[in-house]
Amino acid sequence: MFAVVLKEGGYSGQATGPRIEDAADWLEAAELPMPKAGAGQVVVKLRAASVNPSDLHFIKGEYGQPRIKGAAAGFEGCGDVVGAGAGAEGLLGKRVAFVAANAGAWAECVLCDAINCMPLRDDISDEDGAAQIVNPLTAMAMVDIAAQAKTALVISAAASQLGKLMIGLAKDSGLDTIALVRRAEAIAPLKALGASEVLDVTVADFADDFTKASRALKPRIFLDAVADQTSEQVFANMPNGARWVIYGNLAGTPPVLTQPGQLIFMDKRIEGFWLTKWMHSTPPADQMRVVSEVQARFADGRWHTDIATRIRLADVVSQLAAATQLGDGKVIIRP
Numbered sequence: 001m002f003a004v005v006l007k008e009g010g011y012s013g014q015a016t017g018p019r020i021e022d023a024a025d026w027l028e029a030a031e032l033p034m035p036k037a038g039a040g041q042v043v044v045k046l047r048a049a050s051v052n053p054s055d056l057h058f059i060k061g062e063y064g065q066p067r068i069k070g071a072a073a074g075f076e077g078c079g080d081v082v083g084a085g086a087g088a089e090g091l092l093g094k095r096v097a098f099v100a101a102n103a104g105a106w107a108e109c110v111l112c113d114a115i116n117c118m119p120l121r122d123d124i125s126d127e128d129g130a131a132q133i134v135n136p137l138t139a140m141a142m143v144d145i146a147a148q149a150k151t152a153l154v155i156s157a158a159a160s161q162l163g164k165l166m167i168g169l170a171k172d173s174g175l176d177t178i179a180l181v182r183r184a185e186a187i188a189p190l191k192a193l194g195a196s197e198v199l200d201v202t203v204a205d206f207a208d209d210f211t212k213a214s215r216a217l218k219p220r221i222f223l224d225a226v227a228d229q230t231s232e233q234v235f236a237n238m239p240n241g242a243r244w245v246i247y248g249n250l251a252g253t254p255p256v257l258t259q260p261g262q263l264i265f266m267d268k269r270i271e272g273f274w275l276t277k278w279m280h281s282t283p284p285a286d287q288m289r290v291v292s293e294v295q296a297r298f299a300d301g302r303w304h305t306d307i308a309t310r311i312r313l314a315d316v317v318s319q320l321a322a323a324t325q326l327g328d329g330k331v332i333i334r335p
Helices: 053-059 126-130 134-149 161-172 184-193 206-217 229-236 261-265 275-281 284-299 313-323
Strands: 002-006 027-031 041-051 076-084 095-099 109-113 117-119 153-155 177-181 197-200 221-224 243-246 269-272 307-312 330-334
Touching: 002 313, 027 313, 041 095, 041 126, 041 313, 076 109, 076 126, 095 109, 095 126, 126 330, 134 161, 134 221, 134 243, 134 275, 134 284, 153 161, 161 177, 161 184, 177 184, 177 206, 184 197, 197 206, 206 229, 221 229, 229 243, 307 313, 313 330
Parallel strands: 153 177, 153 221, 177 197, 221 243, 243 269, 307 330
Antiparallel strands: 002 027, 041 076, 041 109, 041 330, 076 095, 095 117
């Protein structure tokens, strides 16, 4: 079968962020043997795969798990189960959203654990299905942190697909949001989605604007995909008991903690969120409840996947870098 595979293994030891200039630095086309499902596994014939920042960190060796040289890249997609091992026969013939825990989604057929597959409703499109797990489940899990704390929240990179999902979910949950963006033209659309405040971090008055918004709304949860010095300044200007939840590293440059005393005297916390850990630690019944809610939101139109562009699997190496620099919206890979 055709696959887009990793040219290097292990970790790079770098932290440069998800931007790539040429995918050929990290990926190459290859023919791999067709996978065979073992116990608890399925083989999925790909319909569509999505590209997330985690994919780009991973192919560069900057993600939280090592690459395997010569293995297919890509974590998330949608397809038809064409093979099933013992204990997974119930998925045979079904269309599923999936996460390949050790990567492998950028291939004609994908081997993944049955537990990481989500049977899809008929009224969910393939492209929504291809982006059904990583962003939506992350949005549900992280906004729930704010819902349990009964507090307003701050969302960085808010014009991203995940940011938009979180804004809509927070609105439905009755939570105020301060959305952080880097482009003036992103402000009105996010306001329309329900953000209480939308602030451009690139303007000269950003610090003053955020201070005013923070005093008014008193957000105590900061869901952060950027993790740069501006993020640190935001955290420093949040109230007592604030939690800085870092789930991405879009900046690629680590921040310097300027007010460590706040961790002692203001009961502030810095922590991380990784969906894989959430999936392993959350009881199955709770996961199914969240999965049902995610699909219902896509089916009735409350959520949808914004598409930046579509590329063929055969063109990933030559076109991925340019595709990921088009702006907001997902890059979808089709066989």
